[in-house]
Amino acid sequence: MKKVLVMLVCICLLAAIGCQASPEQPLIIATQQPRPEPTAAPTEEPQPESTTAPTEEPLSESTTTPTEEPRHIFPLIWHTDSWDYSGDIMSIDLFGDGSEDIMRYASYENAVEPACDLFINDLKVTLEIDLFGSLAILGYDETFGCFDILVYGDACSCDYIIYQLRYDGTSLSVVSSHYGFLYSVTADEIVICKEINMFGTWSSVRNYVMKDGLLTPTTEIWTNLENDMSEDAEYSCVLTLKKALPVTASDGTATELPVGTRLIPISFIEDESVTIITADGTEYLVTVSCDEGSWEPRINGIEESEYFEDLMYAG
Secondary structure, three states: OHHHHHHHHHHHHHHHHHOOOOOOOOOOOOOOOOOOOOOOOOOOOOOOOOOOOOOOOEOOOOOOOOOOOOEOOOOOEEEOOOOOOOOOEEEEOOOOOOOOEEEEEEEOOOOOOOOEEEEEOOEEEEEOOOEEEEEEEEEEEOOOOEEEEEEEEEEEOOEEEEEEEEEOOOOEEEEEEEEOEEEEEOOOOEEEEEEEEOOOEEEEEEEEEEEOOEEEEOOOOEEEOOOOOOOOOOOOOOEEEOOOEEEEEOOOOEEEEOOOOEEEEEEEEOOOEEEEEEOOOOEEEEEOEOOOOOOOOEEOOEEHHHOEOOOOOOO
């Protein structure tokens, strides 16, 4: 009987010890994205030569249902310094798995047209630029399962091109391209700067967002950065009329500005209109047209240079 009681006591003690709660473990929230496993060894296929200039349209269309709001982005890298030479290397652990993604580029020597190869690890895309400028790697896009990478470079005579790339760890591709260069990148918007050739050449900006997987402008209007009419401006941007200029006032009335009027453009809608402001602070709209085969906009069928004393063009 005593042996039975002793065995029962031992069993109870063992059960009590087994039911004790284990020490509480800290909650771990994974923030990195898993690096996809490649299904086959990466191969480098020959890159077809591009025969078209970059446009404001994407190179490939999104197949997902359009969203109502643009994606909130967070720039993982906003690299403002140029890559000074071919072969310069940048590395970052994008997927947070301890494996770095190595980025580099290689220019084509003695190429007739600007071109270079951009590499991420063993993956490659060929771009129609020869010198890199800024680079921005945006936050992970869960819809497309990739990182968006924006790079720009000089194509020819300061004609910059921005490329939007997609990288998912096993593939790298170009999805859109735009003329201009990256002016700034924040969590909410991307600002692109571009030379607008209307009433001369002007450095102008507009905002972009990532929407439906593509770099998309929020407006069709480009805002002129060089709009200082003050006497102590670093250099004069003011234009002077040598021919009466047909304009539309803010109330919609058609009128003309006389010879000698001093003005400056403040915004543009490409190939369509220019908003100007005169020395007294009044704004007017000037409608223009761009004939096929002619680089110079026309006002009432007359080349714009006929209306101004001097127009400065770049390029």
